[in-house]
Structure formats: structure tokens, C-alpha cells
Amino acid sequence: MKALVCLEPGRLELQERPAPLSAGLAPGPGEVLIDISHIGICGTDYHIWGGKHPFLAYPRVMGHELSATVRQGGEGTSLAVGTGVIVNPYISCGSCIACRAGKANCCTAISVLGVHRDGGMCGQLVVPERNLYPAGALNLRDAAMVEFLAIGAHAVRRSLAPKGARALVVGIGPIGLGAALFARIAGFEVTLLDASAERLEFAADKLGFGQSVELGAGSNEELMRRTGGEGYEVVFDATGNAGAIMNGFRFVAHGGAYVLISVVKDEISFADPEFHKREMMLIGSRNATKVDFGHVTASIAAGLVPLDLLATHRTTLEGAVEDLPRWAETKSGLIKAIIEI
Ligand SMILES: [Zn+2]
Numbered sequence: 001m002k003a004l005v006c007l008e009p010g011r012l013e014l015q016e017r018p019a020p021l022s023a024g025l026a027p028g029p030g031e032v033l034i035d036i037s038h039i040g041i042c043g044t045d046y047h048i049w050g051g052k053h054p055f056l057a058y059p060r061v062m063g064h065e066l067s068a069t070v071r072q073g074g075e076g077t078s079l080a081v082g083t084g085v086i087v088n089p090y091i092s093c094g095s096c097i098a099c100r101a102g103k104a105n106c107c108t109a110i111s112v113l114g115v116h117r118d119g120g121m122c123g124q125l126v127v128p129e130r131n132l133y134p135a136g137a138l139n140l141r142d143a144a145m146v147e148f149l150a151i152g153a154h155a156v157r158r159s160l161a162p163k164g165a166r167a168l169v170v171g172i173g174p175i176g177l178g179a180a181l182f183a184r185i186a187g188f189e190v191t192l193l194d195a196s197a198e199r200l201e202f203a204a205d206k207l208g209f210g211q212s213v214e215l216g217a218g219s220n221e222e223l224m225r226r227t228g229g230e231g232y233e234v235v236f237d238a239t240g241n242a243g244a245i246m247n248g249f250r251f252v253a254h255g256g257a258y259v260l261i262s263v264v265k266d267e268i269s270f271a272d273p274e275f276h277k278r279e280m281m282l283i284g285s286r287n288a289t290k291v292d293f294g295h296v297t298a299s300i301a302a303g304l305v306p307l308d309l310l311a312t313h314r315t316t317l318e319g320a321v322e323d324l325p326r327w328a329e330t331k332s333g334l335i336k337a338i339i340e341i
């Protein structure tokens, strides 16, 4: 089978690798062999290619936003051959304190496809059946877009904010846009903050997010002015920037929540009096769970997520050798690029 391998930062190669069955890796008990169909390219993949991922061992087959069809099930599995599936790329241990609490998304021994182990930019994979969800009414391109949207949906669920809450989403790359879309689906009143006028225009014109502020001189004050100085009941950070994360504390209303979706290597700090007087909830949001995948799948099936507008670029495994490095550099007009096998 073909596999797109990142040999080291800046070097991608399409290799011929033995398929799992010919390599003697038949699916074991509880495992399923799948034919990969579509792969969404993520910010993480661009980071791996660019050598900006903190803990990554090369060479690596990237790809964690996946749809597939079932080829062969191992002992004790029940998914029928040919079933279209959405892949949850977070392989969890099933027994640690987080897994026991139903939080496989923050398993202490988590192994993410395409990050900690080889992922789906190839023909076939063997994965635990519990990481596969039937695509149902979704076509397989749409099924490959469930994972990145589930990250935002998870953050919205983590916020515990009620319907009608004023929400601010800071940073509207694909993850922030997903958070904004699912905040709107949850009935929040959504405002966006981003440094890119182009992205804000896209969000307004194509996705209907009319409330936004472009980052710049006076944007802090403008955001507060729009709430009569009260701030936002929930603020989502999806910037990947420590300075932006620290600046975001000021926007949280008294009694409100701050949900950190993006992760940074730096330390972040905040003034305790500002945090405390608000009785602020500071919430980390990591990956997504089966519940979030289900919510996203149902929302897509209900026509609530404009996937055709988000899937801006497409390529093949062969084409990605040149396309992925180019898109890593030039993101103008790019929301989500998808590889079709
Ligand atoms: Zn991703």
C-alpha cells in the first residue's frame, strides 16, 4: 500500500509499504482492519511537517482526521464488512483514572493516530473497534470532517454555559470556527476575535457570524463595549498563543468561564484578584469523546454544519507530497484540505 511518510521536518515521501495483512498484522481481538477513504489535513500535520511539534518521533505517517470502510473484523467485533466509519484517533488504555471516568480523551497513556503512532495517510490501518463509529447518513468526505469539529463541540460542552450565553471565540482557524459553529448550535450568542480580516470576512459572509472584532489597537475595549462592560459568559481560546491566552482573561464576565482549547508550551499567568473576583471557571479542553463525535455527526446529518464551505481544498496521497508543504506556507483561503484515497 502507499503511505505518505514524513521522514523528518520538511521531507515528505510517498512510500510503498506492506499492507497490514501481508505484514502479518491481522486485526486481533476487538480490532478492525479498515480501508482509509478520506483524510483531513490538520494544523498538527502542518506542525509535524514543519518540525514544530514538541514530542514527535520521525519518521511518521501523519493523519488523524479519518474516514474509512471496514475491511475485516477481528475476534469479537461486530461492524459489518463495508461499513463506512468515522475514526476516533485517540487510542486510550481503557483502565486509567481518566478512562474509568469516561474521559478517554485525556487518558494518561493516550496514543493519537498520526502523532504518537503512524496514522491514516496510507491505504489501511488496524484500529480498536471502539474507536470506530458508523458514518450512517454521512458521505465519507463529510465523515472525515467530524473529528476536527468534535474538538470545538467538546469545548462547548465543557463550558457548561446555558442557552443564550454570550460567547467570545478568540482565534478562528478550523478549530475556532468549529467551536463557533457548535456554540451557535448550543444557542450561544457568538462574537469572534481574530487578527485576520480575511478570515473574519469569510466567517461573516459565508457562515453568518456577523459579530466580530479584528485584533488591533482598541479591540479589547471594543469587545467590552459591546457587552456594556459586562464581558462574555464564556470565552473560548483557540489561538495557540500564550499572549492571547493571557489577554483573554479580561473578557470573561463575572461568574463566567474561560475554556482553553489550544495548548501552548509556555507558562501562562494571570492576576488572581481578577480571576477570583469573577469566580471564574478556568477549563482545559482536550481532544473529544464519543459523545462529541455523536453530536457532530447528528448536527451534520441535520444540515446544521456547512461542510462544503469548510472543505476548501482537496488532493490525493500522491498530490499531497507537493500540496501539503505549499499549504503549510500559504493559508490564504484555506480552511480544511482533504486527501482522498
Ligand atoms: Zn486535527
Ligand SMILES: [Zn+2]
Residues within 6 Å of the ligand: 092, 093, 094, 095, 096, 097, 098, 099, 100, 104, 107, 108, 109, 110
Ligand atoms: Zn486511559
